[in-house]
Amino acid sequence: MAKKKELTVEEKLTDLYELQSIDSELDKIEILKGELPVEVNDLEDEIEGLKKRVKRLEATIEEMEEDNNRQTTNIKEAQALIDRYNKQLDDVKNNREYEALSKELELQSLEIELSEKRIRDDKAKIEAKKEVLAETQSRLDKKQETLDLKKSELGKIIEKTEKDEKKLEKQSEKQREKIEKRLMKAYNKVRGSYRNGLAVVTVERNSCGGCFNKIPPQTQLEISLMNKVIVCEHCGRILVDQSIAGEEVEA
Numbered sequence: 598m599a600k601k602k603e604l605t606v607e608e609k610l611t612d613l614y615e616l617q618s619i620d621s622e623l624d625k626i627e628i629l630k631g632e633l634p635v636e637v638n639d640l641e642d643e644i645e646g647l648k649k650r651v652k653r654l655e656a657t658i659e660e661m662e663e664d665n666n667r668q669t670t671n672i673k674e675a676q677a678l679i680d681r682y683n684k685q686l687d688d689v690k691n692n693r694e695y696e697a698l699s700k701e702l703e704l705q706s707l708e709i710e711l712s713e714k715r716i717r718d719d720k721a722k723i724e725a726k727k728e729v730l731a732e733t734q735s736r737l738d739k740k741q742e743t744l745d746l747k748k749s750e751l752g753k754i755i756e757k758t759e760k761d762e763k764k765l766e767k768q769s770e771k772q773r774e775k776i777e778k779r780l781m782k783a784y785n786k787v788r789g790s791y792r793n794g795l796a797v798v799t800v801e802r803n804s805c806g807g808c809f810n811k812i813p814p815q816t817q818l819e820i821s822l823m824n825k826v827i828v829c830e831h832c833g834r835i836l837v838d839q840s841i842a843g844e845e846v847e848a
Contacts, residue, residue, distance in 0.1 A: 607823040609776070610797075610837045613784060616772040617797035623765045624794045626758045633751040640744040647737040654730040658723055665719050668712040675705040675712070780826070787833050797835045799842045808832035 604612070682698050682705070689695045773781060788796035791807070798806030800817055810831040812820075820827050821838045828835055 605823075606825055607841075609780060610823060610826065610835070611841050612772065612775045613780060613797045613835060614799075614837050614841050616769065616776065616784070617788075617795065619765055619769045619772055620788070620794060623762065623769065626762050626765075629758060630751065630754050633747055633754070637744065637747050637751055640740055640747060644737060644740050644744060647733060647740060650733050651730065651737060654726055654733060658726050658730065661719050661723050661726070665716050665723070668716045668719075671712045672709050675708045678705045679709075784835070787835070790833070795834060797837060798829075799837055799839050801839075805829040805832060805834060805836060807834040812836070 679702055682702050686695065686698055689698065776784070784796045788794050793807075795807050800806065800812055800820060803814075803817065804811050808829060808831050810829065812829070816827065816836075819825070820836050821840075823838060823841075826835060
């Protein structure tokens, strides 16, 4: 098996710069999407929470209304017993029967009073819960409307960029395979440290193309010779000569 040819430093730097160019194009697509993916996820989580709250409120209201119906039934049953006991009073034979019926009448009257009080209390609570439900449902509807708009915006961007994004992702993956692990690790570390994702930059107007700090003439000479990998002493980015930028591969 033939031994793999060792790349020159210039070739390694060229591969790194080409990878940076591809990844920068991917970054442009992410910038185009902006905060939309995060906003969509946040809205989806918030809507899910509101939906659960609506269900809880609906279940609570239903339970309270069922209890109200039970209290209404209790009142009807108690009233029926009162009517029956009142008729029985006409046929009592002694004081003991009279007192027993009178006690039952009192108990059923008390039962009616308690049920009526619970119905009044529950009605007030139900109205309060319904107001909260209406407010929550309104918030949910507005959030859903916003989510639909955000998803539509994001969908249009994805539709417009999906083909290019997939192509660039494949190119990036393929380009990464060309680069040795040590350099790849350094590239990923520096790239992840900056919001603009620049890990490999050219020298521009005697300065680092990333942090714009001046680069000493001797260092610039070493960069142009491309005999070793040189990083900016200020930001840690890998510095390459402008001549490499001219060999950039189109994404």
